[in-house]
Amino acid sequence: MLNSYSSADKVLLAVDCIIFGFDHQGLKILLIKRDFEPERGKWSLIGGFLKRDEILDDAAIRILSTYTGLHDIYMEQLHAYSEIDRDPVDRTISVSYYALINIENHNEELIKNYHAEWFSIADAPNLIFDHNEMVQHAIRRLRYRTSIKPIGFELLPEKFTMRQLLELYEAILSKELDKRNFISKINSLEILNKLDEKDMQSSRKGSYLYTFNKEKYEEKLLNDFVLNL
């Protein structure tokens, strides 16, 4: 039995993560100021190299948790980028992943230590290598995903109002949605729990808080429903 494919070239394999978060200002991504060459001091996605004894999904999870302290996060592989000189140092193929996180949950300490920062999608700085392209690609995928599955719950705090949910969808799809139609569609999915509790921040009247009902959602998923907003 052989123990190598002798003629083939080996390459470096990197993982880059597009980390989406959401707050009252809209949809954001987490970027880091590179502290090593090349391109030291420029903004970049967070990333790292795949280890010999590690699968890509685990590398993505490791990288995400190193920089944010978060575990059990929704991540999805996006695409492999392989332009010859995309990284000038060495031939590196990068596999991108995107993650959705609740912006309140991450570890502030870590983010500070790594010189990471949240940027609104609209005014994110220019990024190194092909990272701008990766971000655009991830936004498209996020929009698509959102249109077929109610994915956005990962981006909200555990308890949220209908308005927050509406604004999240508006941010992701970057279009205005009709409030009444939105609410009735969401309600028709029957994947939310309406709490007795109200959020009094937003108005005099106060608005009911909801939680995402994961069991009902999983149940529904079997009959792969579509959310047409």
Next chain:
Amino acid sequence: MLNSYSSADKVLLAVDCIIFGFDHQGLKILLIKRDFEPERGKWSLIGGFLKRDEILDDAAIRILSTYTGLHDIYMEQLHAYSEIDRDPVDRTISVSYYALINIENHNEELIKNYHAEWFSIADAPNLIFDHNEMVQHAIRRLRYRTSIKPIGFELLPEKFTMRQLLELYEAILSKELDKRNFISKINSLEILNKLDEKDMQSSRKGSYLYTFNKEKYEEKLLNDFVLNL
């Protein structure tokens, strides 16, 4: 300036192609009997290793054309597979691509020389490594793609009948479609040219042949339409 990321591990990067074809028997994939170790003699997707000076898309194109003689074929990257021992010889990450080809156009000679063969999706043999999973994944993607863009034209001969088109969609989606509704939906897209010519193979009456109108299609694409079958 550095000239390597010294601490990172290098790996082999392979490309595997799921090649779809279509004929009167339905949807098919092209498989090859491996003539090298490991798993010599077993069925496999066609694939190869990424070269140092090559991007993934080009590797996929090179591999496809080596085995089929075809050029200018629709291919799309699918997913990177990275289980540690997916290939027992050496740590190999594989990026899958799928292609749609007109089954009549490939080079029979080449296919024979390489011991490649077309198999109906339903009765394809068991494949090496994680190739079965790759195929399943590709079928899902093909279905999805078909539902949002009229992609299937790549799989038909240049001139085709409505029945052939209908049967192609039925094969891809693996469900029956209503003939009248299908035809009126396709017609409403206005992306076909109806020829004066008839195909007399299929019936006494003969059925009109159509060609795909690429210009009209490109025009339509701008307003990203959806094909809801």
Next chain:
DNA sequence: GAAATAAGTGTAATCAATACATTAATAAAT
């Protein structure tokens, strides 16, 4: 010219998506 075969065609019924405006609840101000 009768029989066989697949092609070609239209409508009504149902379901889904959209557009749209008023009342309700409460806190703050006076």
Next chain:
DNA sequence: ATTTATTAATGTATTGATTACACTTATTTC
């Protein structure tokens, strides 16, 4: 205590899209 300001909550009618469904036509073969 009353008024004012603010956002939450709610339903319906219209339009558009999707589905279900059956008969006639053209042609070849016998």
